[in-house]
Amino acid sequence: MDTRGHTRNRSGVRPTRPRSSTKGPLDADEGPLSSPLSPQAARFIASQQASPRTSASLTRSPAQSPAPSAPSVSSRDFSHLLRPEIFHQLTPISLPAPFRNPSKQPSPDTPIPELLAQGQFRAAAIASVQALTSSPVAATTAAAHPPVDPHDHARIFSLLYTRLSCLCLIDAVPLAAQEAKALQDLNQGFYLDPIDGSHLMPWELRVLAIRLQTLGFGDPRRAVMSYYDLAREARFEIGKAGKVHDNSAKELWKHRLAELGVKVAGALVEMEDLAGAANHLASLKDQSGDGRLAMSRALLWLHLGDVDAARWSVREGKADQTGERVVSALADMADGSYESALEKWTAMKDEMDENAADDEMVGVNLAVCLLYLGRMEEGRAILESLVNSGLASHTLLFNLSTMYELCTDRSKQLKLSLAERIADREASSHGWEKTNADFKL
Amino acid sequence: MSHQRYPSMDPVKEPHSVSLKVLRLSRPSLVTQHPLTNPLSTAAGARAQTVAASLAYQSRNTTSNPDPFLLTPILNLPPSFGSAYVGETFSCTLCANHEVPPDAPAAPEQADAARRPKKYIRDVRIEAEMKTPGSSTVQKLALGPEPAAAPAASAGDAEADGSKGTDLEPAATLQRIVNFDLKEEGNHVLAVTVSYYEATETSGRTRTFRKLYQFICKGSLIVRTKVGVLPAAAAEASGDEDKENRGDASEAGAKAKPSETTKPRPAWILEAQLENCSEDAMQLDRVGLDLEPGLRYRDANWMVSGSAKPVLHPGEVEQVCFVVELEDDDGQGGAAAVEESEDGRVIFGVLGIAWRTEMGNRGFLSTGKLGARITR
Numbered sequence: 001m002d003t004r005g006h007t008r009n010r011s012g013v014r015p016t017r018p019r020s021s022t023k024g025p026l027d028a029d030e031g032p033l034s035s036p037l038s039p040q041a042a043r044f045i046a047s048q049q050a051s052p053r054t055s056a057s058l059t060r061s062p063a064q065s066p067a068p069s070a071p072s073v074s075s076r077d078f079s080h081l082l083r084p085e086i087f088h089q090l091t092p093i094s095l096p097a098p099f100r101n102p103s104k105q106p107s108p109d110t111p112i113p114e115l116l117a118q119g120q121f122r123a124a125a126i127a128s129v130q131a132l133t134s135s136p137v138a139a140t141t142a143a144a145h146p147p148v149d150p151h152d153h154a155r156i157f158s159l160l161y162t163r164l165s166c167l168c169l170i171d172a173v174p175l176a177a178q179e180a181k182a183l184q185d186l187n188q189g190f191y192l193d194p195i196d197g198s199h200l201m202p203w204e205l206r207v208l209a210i211r212l213q214t215l216g217f218g219d220p221r222r223a224v225m226s227y228y229d230l231a232r233e234a235r236f237e238i239g240k241a242g243k244v245h246d247n248s249a250k251e252l253w254k255h256r257l258a259e260l261g262v263k264v265a266g267a268l269v270e271m272e273d274l275a276g277a278a279n280h281l282a283s284l285k286d287q288s289g290d291g292r293l294a295m296s297r298a299l300l301w302l303h304l305g306d307v308d309a310a311r312w313s314v315r316e317g318k319a320d321q322t323g324e325r326v327v328s329a330l331a332d333m334a335d336g337s338y339e340s341a342l343e344k345w346t347a348m349k350d351e352m353d354e355n356a357a358d359d360e361m362v363g364v365n366l367a368v369c370l371l372y373l374g375r376m377e378e379g380r381a382i383l384e385s386l387v388n389s390g391l392a393s394h395t396l397l398f399n400l401s402t403m404y405e406l407c408t409d410r411s412k413q414l415k416l417s418l419a420e421r422i423a424d425r426e427a428s429s430h431g432w433e434k435t436n437a438d439f440k441l
Numbered sequence: 442m443s444h445q446r447y448p449s450m451d452p453v454k455e456p457h458s459v460s461l462k463v464l465r466l467s468r469p470s471l472v473t474q475h476p477l478t479n480p481l482s483t484a485a486g487a488r489a490q491t492v493a494a495s496l497a498y499q500s501r502n503t504t505s506n507p508d509p510f511l512l513t514p515i516l517n518l519p520p521s522f523g524s525a526y527v528g529e530t531f532s533c534t535l536c537a538n539h540e541v542p543p544d545a546p547a548a549p550e551q552a553d554a555a556r557r558p559k560k561y562i563r564d565v566r567i568e569a570e571m572k573t574p575g576s577s578t579v580q581k582l583a584l585g586p587e588p589a590a591a592p593a594a595s596a597g598d599a600e601a602d603g604s605k606g607t608d609l610e611p612a613a614t615l616q617r618i619v620n621f622d623l624k625e626e627g628n629h630v631l632a633v634t635v636s637y638y639e640a641t642e643t644s645g646r647t648r649t650f651r652k653l654y655q656f657i658c659k660g661s662l663i664v665r666t667k668v669g670v671l672p673a674a675a676a677e678a679s680g681d682e683d684k685e686n687r688g689d690a691s692e693a694g695a696k697a698k699p700s701e702t703t704k705p706r707p708a709w710i711l712e713a714q715l716e717n718c719s720e721d722a723m724q725l726d727r728v729g730l731d732l733e734p735g736l737r738y739r740d741a742n743w744m745v746s747g748s749a750k751p752v753l754h755p756g757e758v759e760q761v762c763f764v765v766e767l768e769d770d771d772g773q774g775g776a777a778a779v780e781e782s783e784d785g786r787v788i789f790g791v792l793g794i795a796w797r798t799e800m801g802n803r804g805f806l807s808t809g810k811l812g813a814r815i816t817r
Contacts, residue, residue: 165478169494169527266511269512274722295510296507303723305797305798305801326505333516336769340533357500357502357503393499395517397516406462
C-alpha cells in the first residue's frame with residue numbers, strides 16, 4: 001500500500017478511514033429492524049443498479065410469496081466462472097528443490113478432501129481447477145475430480161473456495177487476488193436465490209473473496225465497507241433466528257458477526273490506520289468471554305508502540321492468564337528489557353513442558369529474545385529443537401534461517417539441508433510445502 | 442545497509458578462518474495471519490473450523506492465538522535493515538564465526554589430522570566504530586552484552602571483556618551487540634574490525650580484517666515553534682486559577698497576594714507543530730519543556746484533556762501548546778527574576794519530544810534553545 005500519497009492533516013478528512021458512527025451494524029445488541037432496509041431489499045436495490053441484465057428476473061420483492069413463474073436457481077448458468085483463462089498456472093519456481101521432488105507429490109487421482117487432509121494444498125488447488133474447467137489431464141484424474149455442471153452452483157462455489165483458500169495457504173495470495181476478481185460484484189442479484197433472497201455462496205467464500213478482491217482491485221477501503229455489508233446481513237439473520245427461536249442459527253450468526261468485527265480491525269491495520277483499528281477494537285464487546293479480544297487489543301497496542309496500553313488491555317482478568325503473561329513478556333521486549341522478558345519466556349516454556357502443552361510461539365519468542373541478549377547460539381539450539389519436534393511455521397523457519405545467516409558464510413547449505421529435513425516429513429494437515437522465502441533462499 | 446570489505450591489511454592471501462556477519466536489531470515484529478475456514482467443514486449451518494495451516498503458529502492446549510485477529514504474538518526477527526531515523530537508537534549485532542572449510546567435518550576430533558592441519562582460533566576480538574556525517578573523527582562504540590550477562594557456555598571460554606579475546610571452537614560464534622544514538626541526518630559508516638590468532642600445531646599468526654557498513658539516517662520529525670505573548674489580563678486570570686488549583690494540593694498559605702493582582706506577571710504561549718516526516722506511524726509519548734531556572738510551564742495538550750496519546754501517521758501534524766510563565770519567588774512574594782540576554786530576549790529552554798513506533802521502538806528529540814523577546 002502506498003502511504004506516501006496520503007499527506008493528511010490531523011484536522012483534515014481522512015479518506016481511508018470509513019466514517020464511524022455511534023450505532024454500527026456490528027453492534028449485535030441493536031434491534032435488527034432498526035435499519036430501514038432489510039439486507040435483501042438493500043441488495044436488491046444494489047443489484048438493480050449494478051447489473052440491469054439480471055435485475056429483470058428479480059422485480060419481485062423477496063418478501064412476497066414466490067410466484068410460480070419465478071425462475072428456478074437451478075436454471076442459472078455459472079459457466080462464466082469456469083473459463084480456463086481465469087485460473088493461473090502454478091509454477092514451482094518459488095519452491096526449494098526438495099519440495100519439487102516428483103516422488104513427494106501426491107498421485108493425481110487423490111480426491112480433493114484427502115489432499116486437504118494431507119496438507120497438499122498445491123495439489124488441491126490444481127485439482128479444483130481441473131474440475132472447474134473440465135480439463136483433467138487423464139482419465140484417472142477425471143474420475144477423481146469429475147467436471148462440474150455449470151448449473152451446480154453449490155459445487156462450483158465449494159471448488160472455488162477450495163481453490164482460493166489453497167492458493168492462500170501456499171503463499172500465492174496475489175494469484176488468488178487476481179482469480180477472485182472474476183466473481184465481480186459479490187452482491188449482484190445473480191448470486192441471490194430468486195425465491196428467498198439468500199446468498200448462494202457459502203459464507204466462507206464471501207468473506208475470503210472480500211479480502212482477495214480488496215487486494216485484487218487495490219482498494220483497501222473496499223474490505224471495510226464489504227465487511228460492514230456482511231455484518232448488516234448477519235444482524236438481520238440474528239433477528240430472524242431470534243423470532244423463530246432457532247438458537248443454534250442465532251449463535252452461528254452471532255459468532256459470524258463477532259468475527260466480522262475483528263476482521264474489520266485487521267483490515268484497518270492492513271491499511272495502516274492503526275489508530276482507527278485501536279478505536280474500533282475498543283468498541284467491540286467480548287462476547288466469547290475467552291479473552292481473545294483483550295489479547296487482540298494488546299497486540300495492536302504493541303504494534304502501535306503503546307506498551308502501557310498493551311499491558312493495561314490484559315490486566316485484571318480481561319484476558320486469560322496465558323494471554324496476560326504473553327503480553328507482559330512481549331511488552332518487556334518492546335521496552336527493551338530483554339533480560340526480564342527472557343525470564344518470563346523461560347518460565348512459560350518450562351511450565352508448558354510440564355503440562356504437556358505445546359506452543360510454538362513461546363519457544364520461538366524465547367529464541368528471538370536470546371538473540372537480542374547476545375546469546376544466539378542458545379536461541380538457535382531452541383529453534384532446531386522445535387524443528388526436530390515437527391514444527392515448521394513460516395516464522396520458525398525464517399528466524400532459524402536468519403540465525404544461519406548470522407553464524408556462517410555458508411548459510412545456504414544450512415538452509416538447504418533444513419529444507420530437506422522439512423521436505424522429508426510426512427505430509428500432515430498442517431501443510432507440507434514451504435517456499436524459498438521461508439528459508440530466505 | 443551496504444557493506445564493503447576494507448582493502449585487506451593482511452599480507453596473507455589465504456581466506457580468513459573467521460567470518461563477520463551483522464544484523465540490525467530493530468525491534469522484532471508481530472507476525473500477521475489470515476485464518477481460513479477449512480474447506481472440508483463448509484457445510485451450511487455448522488460453525489466452521491479454522492485450517493491449522495493458516496494460523497501463524499501451532500499450539501496445543503494453550504490459548505495464546507487471537508484467531509481470527511490479524512496480529513499474533515509470535516515474533517519475527519527483522520527481515521531487512523529498514524530505515525534509520527534521527528532520534529532512534531541504532532542497534533546492531535556483530536557475529537564473528539569460526540568458519541569450518543566445507544570439506545572438513547564439523548567435529549575436529551573426527552577430522553583426518555594427517556590430511557588437514559587442525560586450526561585453533563584464539564583471542565577473537567571485535568571492535569566497532571561509527572563515523573557520523575558531522576564529525577571528522579570516528580567514535581569508538583561499546584560492545585555488549587556485559588560480561589556478566591554472557592554465559593560462559595555460549596562461546597567456549599567467553600570473556601566478554603574488551604581487553605581479552607575469546608577462543609572459538611569450529612563453527613562457534615562470538616556475538617556482540619552495539620548501540621548508538623542517531624543524532625544526525627546523513628551518511629553513517631559502521632566500521633567493524635575483527636582480529637584473531639590463528640594457530641596450527643606448529644605455528645601461529647595474528648590476522649585482522651575490517652568491514653564497513655554504510656547507511657543513511659533520515660529525519661523523522663519536523664518541529665516548528667512559535668512564541669506569542671499571553672495578553673496580560675488572560676495571564677492574570679489563568680495565573681489565579683492555577684494558584685487555586687495548586688492551593689488545594691499544597692499548603693493553604695499560598696493565597697493570592699494583592700500586590701500580584703495589580704502587577705500581572707509576563708506569560709507566553711509556546712506553540713509547536715510536530716510533523717511526522719518518516720515512513721512509519723508514530724505515537725507521541727511525552728512532549729514537554731525543559732525550562733531555565735525561574736520559569737515554569739503548564740501543559741495544554743492531551744495530558745490535560747485526558748485524551749489518548751496522539752498517533753501520527755506519515756505526513757500528519759500534531760499541534761501542541763504550552764503556557765510559559767515566571768515562577769513564584771517564595772522569599773519576596775513577587776515573580777522571580779529571569780535571565781535576559783543582551784538583546785532583550787528571554788530564553789525559555791528546550792522542547793523535548795519522545796515518541797514510540799512499531800513494537801515500542803523509542804525515539805527522542807529536543808529542540809535548540811527557544812525564547813522570546815521580552816515586552817515591557
